[in-house]
Amino acid sequence: MAHSPCPNDTFAFHAWSHGLVPGAPEIDVTFADVDITNGMAERGEFDILKVSYAVLPYVLDEWTLLPCGGALGRGCGPLVLTCEPGTADDLAGKTVAVPSERSTAYLLFRLWAAASVGPLPSAVGVPPAKPGGGPPAGIGKIEVLPFDEIMPAVRDGHVDAGLVIHEARFTYQNYGLHKLADMGEHWEATTGLPIPLGAIIAKRSLGEARLHDLAAAARQSVLMAWDEPEASRSYVLDHAQEMDPAVADQHIGLYVNEFTAALGDDGYAAVRGLLTRAAAEGLVPPLGPHALEF
Template sequence: MTDSTEPTPTGGTSSGQPLRIAFSPCPNDTFVFDAWAHGRVPGAPPLDVTFADIDVTNGLAEARDERLDVLKVSYAVLPWILDDYALLPCGGALGRGCGPLVLTRAQETPVTAASLSGRRVAVPSERSTAYLLFRLWAAAEVPGGVGEVVVLPFHEIMPAVRDGKVDAGLVIHEARFTYQDYGLHRVADMGEHWENTTGLPIPLGAIVARRSLGADALRALAEATRTSVRMAWDDPEATRPYVAEHAQEMDPAVAEQHIGLYVNEFTADLGEDGYAAIRGLLTRAAAEGLVPPLSPDALSFP
């Protein structure tokens, strides 16, 4: 395995060779892939894992990096990559009540959405689903829009808001459980806005694989991913060492909350509601000129 933000050119996908995959060290990803990464999924090829922040994996997918076969990316990046990558119908992060938050420093007079007009905001990636949801929200709720947007690794955003380096921050992952520890105030929940305006679940992170692997291999990857998810649900204790190793300083209770929120029925299978949410987000974003339009069969799986 490789624990870095840069993939190493090892292996491949021919018989006996490892499948080269990149995903984040966040608890939901390590929980999902624990069984497979440790050789417990019957018949699945070994994994060569690269751990990388979502902004890095988005960039690797857009660059068509041939050193990787499978990546965890933002749904927001799909319109730029689906000619070369297929969306797997499982393994990702999509659900309800799990949207990104907009945070500011706590003040006697709480900051409102309208008061963010022209302000400096930190975001985890300009290609992230979080940022796409944020732009759709800001277009409706922030008169004139926000000001400068600064891209920071997600774990640096709350300290930057706390220390006054930015006026507000868009946060993801376990930050929804810990932001009060930084003395921060929640201005808005992007997921609430999305669910209230569409009635659909919130699409966050997707698993994609190179189409050049072939239809049979893609179907096998999807089945191995589903099996890994189900094995984690059946024996969550077995996943804890892998989760704890890569969650680093995260409180174990927060890691459990993180997994409980982001690993759900949509992780095992997107289903009709999942696909409707993805199409809804990307269609709405395309209508606003934020992403290229999708072709009718762009989300189809072999």
């Protein structure tokens, strides 16, 4: 299995990765940023991965979405940060750093920007179309950076704005930055659905019985984490990239929630809504009618 070293993942999967879930299949965990795991999914590497929901349309022939273990929620969306307060119009023609072109954060950003800024480039560095009399010209350039490098890049003037995820929601003020827009607020206001961020997927070739075992193990690991939150504390902090313990706790409280234990009807509706809407805008391939079924 490969997943991020972020507190939500290490907290949720501590029991499973340490062999504490009774009867669960054993897993060998590799830590990798989501941009890396997205690529792993497209190359068919590993058996279980934590990936961006945005990558699902490209990989669901080989992988299946597990109904638990992922990251969805409310009030937890990616943010666009700038050095000075501003509005969406201020991004016209500017350079924006993003954590991955296949990240859910970037997909949510593209949907927001299409409504708020104007057309976006379809690839890094490709200028957008400039329709006469339309919305603002759009983002000038997209630059992909590791998520932990984005806030310093904005602060130091290397990029005009940054799309941030994870614990940056709690720490951006420490960099002297300002929130220009909240992608989650826009998503929730326009859909009423929770914000889909990260998914747990597993190889279809493992077979139906093993896939159900994996889903059960993921769910039980989450429940055990809630039952004994201190059991994982040292493991979480060891991998939290020098994160303040209070920030790690905020991170877990926001991103490990009822949708982590079970996607449920609202969770599936959010995922389907995001990918259907993005497909309608030509941002991702369309999903088949049963693509998300487990």
